[in-house]
Amino acid sequence: MKPITLHNKTFEVFIPETEIAAIVHSMAHNINNARIKDPLFISVLNGSFMFSSDIMKKITLPNTEISFVKLSSYSGTQTTGEVSKLIGLGQDIRNRNIIILEDIIDTGITLEKIISLLEKEEVADIKVATLLFKPEAYTKEIPIDFIGKSIPNDFVVGYGLDYDEIGRNLPHIFKLKN
Ligand code: IMP
Ligand code: MG
Numbered sequence: 001m002k003p004i005t006l007h008n009k010t011f012e013v014f015i016p017e018t019e020i021a022a023i024v025h026s027m028a029h030n031i032n033n034a035r036i037k038d039p040l041f042i043s044v045l046n047g048s049f050m051f052s053s054d055i056m057k058k059i060t061l062p063n064t065e066i067s068f069v070k071l072s073s074y075s076g077t078q079t080t081g082e083v084s085k086l087i088g089l090g091q092d093i094r095n096r097n098i099i100i101l102e103d104i105i106d107t108g109i110t111l112e113k114i115i116s117l118l119e120k121e122e123v124a125d126i127k128v129a130t131l132l133f134k135p136e137a138y139t140k141e142i143p144i145d146f147i148g149k150s151i152p153n154d155f156v157v158g159y160g161l162d163y164d165e166i167g168r169n170l171p172h173i174f175k176l177k178n
Helices: 017-033 049-056 109-119
Strands: 004-006 009-015 039-045 065-070 097-105 125-133 146-150 173-176
Touching: 009 017, 017 049, 017 125, 017 146, 039 049, 039 109, 049 065, 049 097, 097 109, 109 125
Parallel strands: 039 065, 039 097, 097 125, 125 146
Antiparallel strands: 004 009, 009 173
16 A cells, blocks of 8 residues: 655555454454443544444443543644543443543553543543553553554554544554654
């Protein structure tokens, strides 16, 4: 597959859509096997929209619900370390079993913020599912329950992930070409 250009940077295919589908399938299998009771999936927009849509079709747990929240901590290819508030949670989540759906966990700053905001709502349990994980960049102690694929510390784009807001629509995951 040919490299692509986004904002004058070149990206090459890193995880083709067939491999993404296999990863998502296996994550759904693991989540289903965890037998979480009346789960409330919380998809973190914008990046998780494609991953959430694909994985939810494979979740077979009874009484599954999904809700969407939004935060933003990123600008360009560098994390700013600043995270905004959780918006979009309309319902009472007290005593719920939450599964956070993330596209990617990098430093973990965003994840930590989301978890601390959810804990204030007195939820019963929080599990974390992320399609991609950058272990070399991760600075937190929070365990990640379901990881699709651990990747090196490269900037990636596509399948929901953006580079300054473009590239989310790409079906494959690309990485910045050196
Ligand atoms: P963290 O707070 O450093 O863990 O960053 C998490 C957020 O940063 C993710 O939800 C993404 O929106 C964004 N992000 C981190 N790494 C990348 C990347 O390689 N490509 C695109 N977005 C990224
Ligand atoms: Mg982003």
